[in-house]
Amino acid sequence: MIEKLMNIDRRIIFILVALAVIIPSLLEVNFPITVSQPTRSTYDYIEALPPGSTIMVGFNYGPSSLAELHPMAKAVIYHCFQKKIRVIGMTLLAEAATLGDNMLKDVAAEAGAVYGQDYAYLGFRPGATQVLLGMGTAIDSVFEADYAGTSLAEIPLMADITNYEQVDLVLDLASGSSTEWWITYTNTRYNQQIAAGVTGVIVSQMYPYLQTKQLVGLMPGLLGAAEYEKLIGMPAKGTEGMSIQSFAHLLVVGLVILGNIAFFIQRRQGE
């Protein structure tokens, strides 16, 4: 019996995981969300910005991390548009260029934001380090035109924005090392304020920067998205995803505990 439990067919585990994901998504169960301090700090910082301020959003994630970071991007950008905070989007990843464009257009349509006045999207340029350093001198030295090819000089929003001095906050949405690049090259050198929203697997790496205030706030994975949605009072994909994540986590915790009980019984029998 114990031997069988220890060598359980992995296809059974795969079926259990599939059920743990499918059933909650069909039942639409919602659990109460407790907002963590790092997410609250991000929200508070943006909430305190006066209308007309500018946020630069870095869409530094690919389609593989879309499920975690898209809800977060949507919640924060919607919050900015509601507060009349201007949004400049860009990316350091080639594969994220279309993704950022689609996201901004979708949220803008929902919030009634106007391109060129409330937001602009610069797209992608290769050479992450040089892009970050170059924008410290002049954004138009790196992005001479926006994603659609319109010269930055013709975009009203960009008229009074030269470099980081006119950007009140950078929000990096990342599935890789880009947040550390922003901190190294823009916070240290240009004293740029930075907040981050990152995937669950890299969130633990960000805590030293949070403590040193090199990050003003941090949103951890899908949970961060759900927390932000709660703060702006607009439950959406992040909140929906938390019920699925809850069941999946419970299943993994259950499996680990079961595996360890079987392991200890087998070890005792061996002794």
Next chain:
Amino acid sequence: MRRQVPLILCFAFGIVMALTEFSPHPFSQWLNEEIIDWALVIGPFALVLAVATLVQSHWTRIRRRSEYWQYSFLVFIGMASMVLIGIPGGQRHEAFVWLFRYVQVPMDATMFSLLAFFIASAAYRAFRARTLEATLLLAAALIVMIGNAPVGDLIWNTIMPFQDNLPSTARQWILDNPNLSARRGIILGISLGVISQSIRIILGIERSYLGGVEGD
């Protein structure tokens, strides 16, 4: 000459960039910004190199009939489709956006989603409390997992109403304290390693980036 010129360039630019970083003099700042602009121009060449390497490696697989060589044709078909639509039509072309949204996004998301199944299976088989260190790791992982799921707080608050939201509070404590301390140590170690490696490269002691056998 093939090795001396890159070494001299590396030394000169390394020293100049390090000095200009610490000097507020206008000329120094101008030089720093000028070199960053040059680097911006060099950046796109890396993409050309990446495409050339990809084509070369998959063409070699097809020529040698390596295992699963047929899939290399899919790489060429995928790349050619995106390039043929993307270059003349631009990144906002309807077909280009369609291919991204309905081909690349689902495929990428599917590949990543498969991880959930393998992680669950691996956690069941490998996550054992064999030693004290493994037990500590296991306990921390379980607390963080439960704290990351809102259902953890809900269950706790229902059965233990004297201390609200303990799972998420415990998770936050683990991230704020032991995790932060360990990460800071790792960051310091990496940073010291990067500094020493940079000095070795600038001074020409480390030459492996030139290719070939060291000391040629």
